[in-house]
Amino acid sequence: MNSSDLLFLLPELILLLAAVVVFALDLLDRDGSIKPSLPYVALAGLGLAALGLIPPAQALATQGGGRVVASTLTADTFAIFFQALAIMGVAIVILTAIPYMKGRTRYGGEFYGLLLVVTTAICFLVSASNLVMVYLGMEFLSIISYVLAGYLREDRKSGEAALKYFLYGSTASAVMLFGMSLLFGATGALDLQEIAATLAGSPAPDVVWLTLPAIILLLVGFGFKASLVPFHQWAPDTYEGAPTPITAMLSTASKAAGFAILMRAFAVTFGWTWQQWAILLTGVAVLTMTIGNLAALRQTNIKRMLAYSSIAQAGYILIGVVAVLADPARTFTGFNSVLIYLFAYVFTNTGAFAVVAAVETATGSAEIKTYAGLSQRTPWLAVLLFLFLISLAGIPPTGGFIGKFFVFGAAAQRQMWVLLAIAAVNTVVAAFYYLNVVRYMFFLPGEAGEEPIRVAAPLTGAIVLTAVVTLLLGLVPGPLIQWASNSAESLFPFLR
């Protein structure tokens, strides 16, 4: 690794430095006076990291295409998109966490340091182009996530969430590692492009049969991170038990990272045989959408409902992956649909969980029936949650609609009519459980004598910010579409 590589690692370095600063300040904090400002230090770190994305982006713009960094990472616009998305997502999660974690844990300082480390992990993972780095990135992200999921030590549900996540995740990682070992054994290479060249090239007919098993085994790991069926079973319990800001992070930034590495690994390593994984992923997408939506119908806890809704959303996003058409001249390229959908989804879902956090802090409950009469009690919270829910349902003029539009467009372009019909039916089914919450908020009376919910300033800021972005993406989606389309092009050379 030479010194010019450091330019492309700037965001990760800034984030690590910020994390160290947060941990150090927390250690030095004897009387608890520094602790309240630690989240803001973390936010400053994230802001600097976001600025740190600019030099690599400019360097990539001048040279064009991607660039290998430290022989295990690839810096390209695809990676920068996800790094930016992760930084923004975690920043909003921190805003959500400030009032939520106060009073629930003694370890308030480390929490923000760990969130910065999670962001670093995501930054490494989305640019990984070497099997070892993929595994390291996944593990790095997962282990910190286990800790964060179980952060509320006094809460049994939090511990249960972390344990289930850990057990499931370790198994999934092990299976994924086995798949990686198959690829290494077959090709002797760890770099994704080299593996592709070896498998696709003529001297490897006797090991080519390992491709499909390797795809399936790698899918276990990626599917676990992106909560695809049948690797989703950890999600409802973990989302329900983890602290709500962490649930928000898991369902958005972590899932986005899972999709990023899934796309990169499959496109680069298996781009030459994309029909194999496209067919497989189509089946996974159908199962994911359907099971996610059907299970969500029965939920009475809003965090579990949003967990199953996240699973179903992953199904829609996967349609974009399946419907890939690697032609930059097209409007719908499949991969750009995924990026657009994920971007809108990160903001919408984080906003929804932010509202859940606000209500949970005030009422102590995450049951849907707690939301009865919310429109009378705290109108602005009800209206903004309504906005997030209809964005998730895909109703215009919201970012969620633009995401669905692009995913449907990509599938229509590939003439995947059956898949589209299933997705359309699922959209209607999903509208039912999203509107169920709206029904509680607006049509049912609350308990008498309820006080309006007071929401702390950072959380209010997070909710309003995500709402504005959600609406803005629906009204002026042009810039996002451009950015996503440009970023997705990084992977096209491998798919032709």
Added chain:
Amino acid sequence: MDNSALLTLIAFSPLVGAILVLLPLGKWLGWDKDKEARIIKYGALALSLLPLGLSLILWFGYDRALDGFQFEINRPWIQVLNVNYHLGVDGLSVPLIFLTTLLTTLSIWYSGRTIKTQVREFFFLFLLLEMGMLGVFVSLDLVLFYVFWEIGLVPMYFMIGIWGQPKDRPQYSAIKFFLYTLAGSVFMLLAIIAIYLNTGTFDMITAAELRPFAGNVVLSSLAFWAFFIAFAIKVPSWPLHTWLPDAHTAAPTAGSVILAGVLLKLGAYGIIRVTMPIFPEAIKRFGLVIVILGVISIIYGALVSLAQWDLKRLIAYSSVSHMGYVLLGVGAAALAIGVADQVESATMALNGAALQMFNHGIATGALFFLVGVIYERAHLRDLKMFGGLSSKTPYYYGLFAVTAFASLGLPGLAGFWGEFFVFRGAFDIVTIWAVIGIIGIVLTAAYILWKIIQYMFLGQYDPHKIEHWTDMETGADVHEPGDVVRFEKVTLWPLVFFMVLLGVLPAIILTFFNPTFLNLMTSFIAK
């Protein structure tokens, strides 16, 4: 003045109004509760007069001799997708825009006196709904059309769910309405995307010129059905009508008026505006299906109306029946696409369909207001409990009788001309089905005269049936029903005026429809 801004003003002035209604100006300016309530009511009314005035400007500013769309504006919106902010009106849109703004203003006036809870939110939703409806009528870009179409769903959902009476199952009706319409819309979205992938544009006019999937039977049929099902749900056509009785019955009076008066027209408008020009071969291929669905809707709707004892539900089913005439006209015209010697009949059928749309909006809007009149007093709608009201509320009887006769299509009142033109046009094209459809008129007369007029107004008034009536002026409990009061008269007279005017001088509105539809049908011959 550059007239391209007029449609933007018409479509978005309700949005400005909605936001103004929602702002807590009372809190900021220190008004007391009563003053604030009054300002909200009269303010909302004033804000709704703006689109009404603009639609009148549109009415008189539209040049009926010109071909094509007028007051057009076409600006890029999402350039990367080739989605444009393209608005324009023709002879079909202008009267429907006027109908929307008229019914909205009257509904807001009526609701000001009858909605007692969460008044501000009600007017906010109502104005937002108006924006959605007007947006659909002026959009000439498919994505824009879709966005406005969906925007129209949400306020109605809330109006039914929040202000519906508990015994009418408002939550069930609201979600049923929403999911049913959403299901159709999602498939419509897929068809819109398919058109884009085939032609590279979302513009309705360009797509009509480019004829996507022309020659491909399977794809054009699929795309056509995706659109048609979405529109047929809205119309509503049998067998996709089952959301309507629940939604209409559960909605508050003004909600039902707008639902029946305007929202149903969105479906028929969509068929004529979107599917006919863009998929002429496909709609001709399935024209007979449309005709048959129309005739079944007419007869089935009328028969089920005949069986109803709930006045509001009866009128709801009558909407299914009346919109069946619209489908019959559209289907007949569809079958005549490309047939040179049937152009006149097809134009007449479409004229009838459009006329029926407008007249049904006026008449059924008035009918729902009239139901509101009796419901506010008796708090029930059971026909068995009414009777002999002609002696107690003669003014109400008069207004109701005129509206009922307009609804059943008595010559001299508006409803006649719509049915007349539909049958005149359809008779030439689908004779047998037109003849079967005529039976519907007899059944309509039956449910209107027997069920409504006879059960409500004729016979002896029995004071023991309903012991408690509400007095509209004072809100007190009285023993006898009070006749219509001033605010109800103000609501109903404009509608009665139009029923009579259009019954005597249908040319006023036909001069809008005829050139547009003649051009449409002739354009299929030239190809």
